[in-house]
Amino acid sequence: MSKERIKISPDLYDIMPSDYQDLVQSATYGKEDRGWKDIGTSKELIEQHSLCAGCPESMAFRYILASLPNPEDTVMVGSTGCTSLVFPMVAVHNIHSLFGNQNAIASGLKRALSVRFPDRVKDVVVLAGDGATVDIGLDMTLQAWFRQEKFTTICFDNELYANTGGQESGLMQKGFVAKMAPVGKLFDKVRLPEIARESGCHYVVNCTVSKPSLVEKVIRNSVLIAREIGPTYVQLYTPCILEIGKNSMEGLQEMRDSEKPTERFAYKEYVSEPAKQLLAELATKDKERKAAAKQLAGKA
Amino acid sequence: MAETKSHIGTQNKKGQTYTDPWKMLNEAPRKPSFYTGSEVIKEAIRRASCDVMIAYPITPQSEAAALIGELFAEGYIGDYFRGESEFAVMSQCAGAAFGGARVFTTTAGPGTMRAMENFPMWAGARLPIQMIVTCRGINSPLSIQPDTLEIAYLLNTGMLVWHAETAQDFFDWILKGYMVSEEPDVHLPLALCCDGFFVTHTKDVVNLTPTDMCLPPYDPYRSPVPCMDMECPPVRMMRDPFVMKSNYISYATHASWQQEVWAAVERSRKHTIHWLDGLIDTENADAEVMIVASGTAVSQGREAIRLLEDEGVRCGLVKVKSLRPWPAEEICEATKNAKHIFVPEFNVTGWLAKEIKATIPNSERVHAGPHVCGGMTMPPEIIVSEIKTALGLRSESLAGRGS
Numbered sequence: 067m068s069k070e071r072i073k074i075s076p077d078l079y080d081i082m083p084s085d086y087q088d089l090v091q092s093a094t095y096g097k098e099d100r101g102w103k104d105i106g107t108s109k110e111l112i113e114q115h116s117l118c119a120g121c122p123e124s125m126a127f128r129y130i131l132a133s134l135p136n137p138e139d140t141v142m143v144g145s146t147g148c149t150s151l152v153f154p155m156v157a158v159h160n161i162h163s164l165f166g167n168q169n170a171i172a173s174g175l176k177r178a179l180s181v182r183f184p185d186r187v188k189d190v191v192v193l194a195g196d197g198a199t200v201d202i203g204l205d206m207t208l209q210a211w212f213r214q215e216k217f218t219t220i221c222f223d224n225e226l227y228a229n230t231g232g233q234e235s236g237l238m239q240k241g242f243v244a245k246m247a248p249v250g251k252l253f254d255k256v257r258l259p260e261i262a263r264e265s266g267c268h269y270v271v272n273c274t275v276s277k278p279s280l281v282e283k284v285i286r287n288s289v290l291i292a293r294e295i296g297p298t299y300v301q302l303y304t305p306c307i308l309e310i311g312k313n314s315m316e317g318l319q320e321m322r323d324s325e326k327p328t329e330r331f332a333y334k335e336y337v338s339e340p341a342k343q344l345l346a347e348l349a350t351k352d353k354e355r356k357a358a359a360k361q362l363a364g365k366a
Numbered sequence: 367m368a369e370t371k372s373h374i375g376t377q378n379k380k381g382q383t384y385t386d387p388w389k390m391l392n393e394a395p396r397k398p399s400f401y402t403g404s405e406v407i408k409e410a411i412r413r414a415s416c417d418v419m420i421a422y423p424i425t426p427q428s429e430a431a432a433l434i435g436e437l438f439a440e441g442y443i444g445d446y447f448r449g450e451s452e453f454a455v456m457s458q459c460a461g462a463a464f465g466g467a468r469v470f471t472t473t474a475g476p477g478t479m480r481a482m483e484n485f486p487m488w489a490g491a492r493l494p495i496q497m498i499v500t501c502r503g504i505n506s507p508l509s510i511q512p513d514t515l516e517i518a519y520l521l522n523t524g525m526l527v528w529h530a531e532t533a534q535d536f537f538d539w540i541l542k543g544y545m546v547s548e549e550p551d552v553h554l555p556l557a558l559c560c561d562g563f564f565v566t567h568t569k570d571v572v573n574l575t576p577t578d579m580c581l582p583p584y585d586p587y588r589s590p591v592p593c594m595d596m597e598c599p600p601v602r603m604m605r606d607p608f609v610m611k612s613n614y615i616s617y618a619t620h621a622s623w624q625q626e627v628w629a630a631v632e633r634s635r636k637h638t639i640h641w642l643d644g645l646i647d648t649e650n651a652d653a654e655v656m657i658v659a660s661g662t663a664v665s666q667g668r669e670a671i672r673l674l675e676d677e678g679v680r681c682g683l684v685k686v687k688s689l690r691p692w693p694a695e696e697i698c699e700a701t702k703n704a705k706h707i708f709v710p711e712f713n714v715t716g717w718l719a720k721e722i723k724a725t726i727p728n729s730e731r732v733h734a735g736p737h738v739c740g741g742m743t744m745p746p747e748i749i750v751s752e753i754k755t756a757l758g759l760r761s762e763s764l765a766g767r768g769s
Contacts, residue, residue, distance in 0.1 A: 072599040139596050143461070159594045161464050163487050167457035170449065174418065174461025174469075179595060181417050181444035182466055182586075188595065206457070209450040 085113045089157055095138040102132040102278040111137055111157045117148055120314030122321060123222055123304040126275040127152055130193070130220065133285035134158075140189040140289075141179070143172045145198035147229040148306075149222060166203030168194045169210035172217050180216075189289055190217035196237040197227045200256050204236075211265040214296040218288045221258070221299070224306040232309035239330065244309075259334060262299035268338040269298040274321035274331045284335075290348060291341045298341075303331040373582045378415065380441055382580040387545050390581070391538060391641075396573035403566040406533040407472070407498060408433040409574055410540035415581045417444040417467035422455045425510045426562035427472040427500040434470070452477035456484035456497075463493035466586030466593040468544065471495065474562055475502035478516040482523075488555040489524030489627050492591045494547040494584075495555045496540065500562035501661075501712075503740055511741020512561040514661060517689065518717035524627040526556040526634055527690040528642075529660035533570045535687075536560060541581060542641040550588045552634040554627070561662045561712055635691040645693035646684050648700045653682030655753060656704040658697065658722055660686040663710045663744060670710075670749035681753065686718070694725045706756055707732045710749050714739035 072090050074082050092109040094100040104110075111131040117124045127149075134140050137158050144153050146165040153160040163171050172192045179188040199207050199221040207219060226244055227233040234247035236256040243250050259272040269291045271284045281302070288298040305320045307313065312320055324331040337345065373384040385394070390413075401409065407430040411419065419438065421431035438446035444467065449455035452473055463469045473481060478499055488495055503509030504516050520527050526547055530536045539558055547556040560566065586593040638645060649671070657667040664685045671681045684700045686693060701707050701722075709719035709732060719734035726732070736752045738744045754761040 141465070141594050141596060159592070159596050161461070161594055163457065163460055163491070164483055167454065167460075167484075170454040170457035171461035171464070173447075173449075174420065174458035174463070174467075175465040175594065176461075177445045177447070178418055178462040178465030178467035178469075182595065205450055206454050209454065213447065 089113075093157065094132075100132065100134075100137075102129050102282045105132050112152065113155045113157065115155055116151045118308055118314070120307060120317050121148075121304075122275055122307070122317040123148055123224070124152070125278075125317075126222060126281070126302050126304045127156075129275060129278050129281040130191075130285050131156065131158075133282040134189070134191070135286055135289055136187055136189050139187055140191060141175060143168045143175065143190065143192045143194075145194035145203065147195040147198060147222075149193055149195060166198045166201070167206055168192045168198060168203060169215070169219060170206040172219075173210050173213065173215045176215060176217050187293060189293055191289060192217060192219045194219075194221065195228065196221055196223045196225065196235050200236040200258055208261070208265050211262060211267055211297045211299070214266055216292050216294075216296060218285075218292040218298045218300065220285075220288075221301045222304045223301050224304050224309075225255070226306060226309055228306035228309055232306070255330060259299065259301055259336070263336045266297060267299045267336075268292075268296045268341040270300075270334075270336040272301045272331060272334040274303040274325045276318060276321040276325060280333070287345060291344060294344055295338070295340050378580060378583075382413070382578050384415070384582045385579040387541065387581055390575055390579045391541060394575050394579060396575060398571050399574050400569055401533065401572055402429075402569050403533040403536055403560065404429040404433060406537045406570075406572050406574075407540065407566075408437060409572075410537045411470055412437055412442050412577060413575060413580045414470065414541055414544060415468060415583050416442075416470045417584065418459075418462040419443050419446045419470045420455045420458045420462070421446065421448045421471070422452055422473065422477060423448070424452065424474050424477040426502055426512075426566050427474045427498060430498065430500070430566065431472050434472075452481035453484065456481040456488070459495050459497075460484060460488060460491065460493055463488075463495050464491070464594040466584075466595050468548075468584035469493075469495045470497075472498040472500065474500045475504045475510075475513070475516055479504050479519065482519060485520065485523035485525055485555070485557075490623065492553040492589060492627075492630070493555055494544070494553050494589075496543050496547065497555065497557050498536075498540070499557050499559040500566050501559055502562045509741045510562075512563050512662075513713055513739050513741055514559070514561060514711065515713045515715065515717075515739070517557075517559050518713070518715060520557045520559070521689060521717070521721075523557075524554065524624075524631065525690065526552075526554050526631065526638075526688070528556065528558050528638075528688050529686065530558060530560040530565065531661055531664045531685065533565055533568075533572045536565065537572055537574060539642070544581060544584070545641055546634055546637040548584060548588070549634070549637050550590055552630050552637060553588075553590050554630050554634065559661070564662045631691055638688050638691060642687050644696065645688040645691065646686055646696045646700060648682065648684050650680065650682035651684075651700050652703050653680050654703060654705045655679065655681045655757070656684060656701050656707045657681060657749065657753075658684040658686065658701065658707055658709050658718070659711070660689065660718060661712065663712055666744045666746050666749060667710060669746035670753070673746055673750050674753065677754075679753070679757070679759070689718075689721075692721065692725070697722060698726050701726055701731075704731060706753070708749065708753055708756070709734055710736050710744060710752075712738055712742075712744060
């Protein structure tokens, strides 16, 4: 798709919602160098949201949507949870079907799009919470990786079942007292990034969303690698401030505290050899493109 | 956005000609072939222009699912893979259908139950996926033999549900099924059921259409809901949060959508009648004794009628082809002269008899049975015995049945 496809009929223009008019006039579709810095200067792909004030997930959502390399041809797949409260406000197609089946849905979707558009880039991005990704949906998460499905899986890890009231999840820290873990969680936080690497993911990152530039780089890399090579996985700490007893203004600090070198969200990155090669090629092309553009601008 | 050009008369990459479906199924020459039901499923899919098939090994549909893999290897299907469980497979089918593909899958018994959460989602999302259900036992103790209990659960999912009697039904109905379920005013999934093994693993002469003809490709832009391919403007879709909030508008929206799904089932009626030549078939419809059945119970009913005729008892038959849409008027009309209506079923609960009782006037006429379950065969003699006993006629003892 492109902005050309979402032109509004002149006869209907004045009755269209203003946010839709904004989307048509100034969305970042088709812009090669789009990124988080466009937020606030151009129409975003997210129109408001219904998450709690100060929710780090809302930050993550904005950074991710701003970082998609190809939003005009990207379909997102979500799952039950707080993400499903935001998806209806997102200006890319998104599917929320059942709880935990997001990687299975994405497998079928990606393959259907590949059959129907063999010569076009159609990206699929899964975005779900830790309950959907690591607990109820774990078999479908892993099997999609085993099959080398060419899409990105993003897990909003808030270390509990946030949307249902803060119950124990597989990614919760050991010892954390939660609903359904009345004496503290009895087993360690599941090491999904390591499992992802061993399961065939070509790019795996574990981090917080405290730094938008970092999130932009990670999301862009993960989508581009998934498109060309195979599955990628990004685990982002998006603490549920409500359920861990923080105030609205404390989400950012909570992430900064959790990304220290000894903490569980210290930045970790794995890149397979084919993915490294691809990133190097893309960097070279990007450099050449920018140099050519600069030269052209100089001549003009 | 939408491609509206006709594909009729053009060729696909395998050299098959996209053919007008009515001409292909009603006018093209047919070739008698001696195939198992599973092989017939493969032959139907060879002609169905399927984009994606997703497989899972559960008896008794495994053979059909594997044979369709051969079709993929030969280049007749866009993509094919084995999913990790039935829940996953049905989710993968949903993803492919969301993406605008014509989708096919098969399942059986416990797998159908494992995947059950998907089916109302399919219907609610208006995904015209076709699923073959080769019925088998679902309850403990485990059985792999035919038992139609899972159909009872499918009846309330919002899917279209047809019950094939023979391999010939299978061949024709798979192809016709896509024609009905993909109509813009329907656009619903279809569960095409049969009694496992009895249909899938026995050989029969089946009249097949030419291999060089196939259905026109699916056009996802005829869907009443947007196709998820970013080829049309973004929309807000699927379980919009206001639907989940507790207010009157959300309840009204959810309720009206549920009613719309069932209205679509009703709208499929005219298309189903057109393609299946009616929702039911009848024989001796003026008889005072009628057998009403679906699936292979129809075949056993036919044989029972022959045995009864030898003893001077005239008996009629209603073959119920479509369970959703439900042929209420047709069954009322076909049984209006009947004083006794017998409903033989391959399940313990008698779901078909319950449906019929809820449909016809004077439902005390309905004798719910005989029932066999757990994969037991249904000899026509037990239908004869049931009928004769109800009519007050002396019936010979059936060995081992204590009658």
